[in-house]
Amino acid sequence: MTNLIRIAPVVLLLSGCTSANSQSMPYKAWTLGFSAPDYMEVWIETADVVDIQNHVFQRAASGIASMQSPPNNTGNPRGWPKRGPVGSGKRVTGADLPQQIYVRWQSLVEPQTYLMVIKIPESTRELMRKEEKAFCSLTGEWTTRYRDSIGIRLIPGGIARVWVGGPCLAPIEVTTVKAVIDPRGPYEGKSGGKYDSLSDDSKAYVEKFGVPYDSWK
Template identity: 70%
Template sequence: MSNFLRVAIAAFLLSGCTLANSETLPYKAWRLGFSAPNYMDVWIETADVIDVEGQVYRRAMSGIAAIQSPPNNTGDPRGWPEKPGPGKGKSVTGANLPKKIYVRWQSLVEPQTYKMVIEISESTRELMRKGEKAFCAADGKWITGYREVLAINLAPGGMAKVWVMGSCLPAIEVAKVKAEIDPRGPYEGKSGGKYDKLSDQSKAYIEKFGVPYDSWK
């Protein structure tokens, strides 16, 4: 077999693998969402995604994480949620399934700036590809559902937990990550060390009860 033919076959097989990868998504787009424990305000500076094809999606998500801050300190921020929600986020349109997610955020109750890389395993991507029969109580129908949501809960101390979930399928925990402090501070050092403002409800809770760091270990 000539070298030219070998190269041609290799190129064909490689293009076939690329095509197969691009067709592994059984839905239009997957969603990236963030939440935080009650009163533990979080500002996400950026969440950048690298998909399995090596494409980079910068600022796939940024802004305020989903949070509940009931009045009169009636909420409880301690521990990880038993039934996590999808959080506040966006669909990562055009991306294949994720390989890595880089997150830099401000934990406003401390205040502190954290950064981390979440490695998404192949077993997690398999969960996101797998269709399952599910009963949707909202419309009373059985469907083939997918866990197309990657939900990340960010807690003080740089702790993070990751789940995959679907609108009619229960969440499955897939990762727990300890972030590192970003020594540059907020906004990569461009704000002169100034953090975004803490909400009044969160400030009242922290002043009375403090931050329950040990509950997220």
């Protein structure tokens, strides 16, 4: 209950939506993306952003987190990736760099609905403002780039790990967050507790191997 109380002010803050007039970052927009391990299907109900100017961007991202589900149980959902993927998402246009990201999401393999607030410290924003030289293997050339994306990996049990990255630059892990369960269930209780069905490949994997909670500790 304490964690839910801490989230409540953010929920109230997200009741409005405005656009930033000026930006502290050296590019026009940054990317917010989500991923999940193989077979561990995730549906993002909403990802709302509060930028450093206290402007609110509701549903800055939503929908399916990127995930692979190879047939015949040939995928491997266990553990964290060495390089944090950006995942599926979109550019957050009109916003300055983020102060907080509020996410309500469904872990369909459990199934369970989670709430979390990801606080972005100034040290992370400095990484996103820093210009770096990088060698791009695709072009075979050196270039200067920014880490202009935030990638969030969502895990059963309500865990999220966050990286910042950019084209040709190695992603940097910045935080891990533990979500709380939303007692209202999916879609804020508007679906009568009903979750979407798993794909056949995800269902087959979970029925045979279960959910590898221990691999994400």
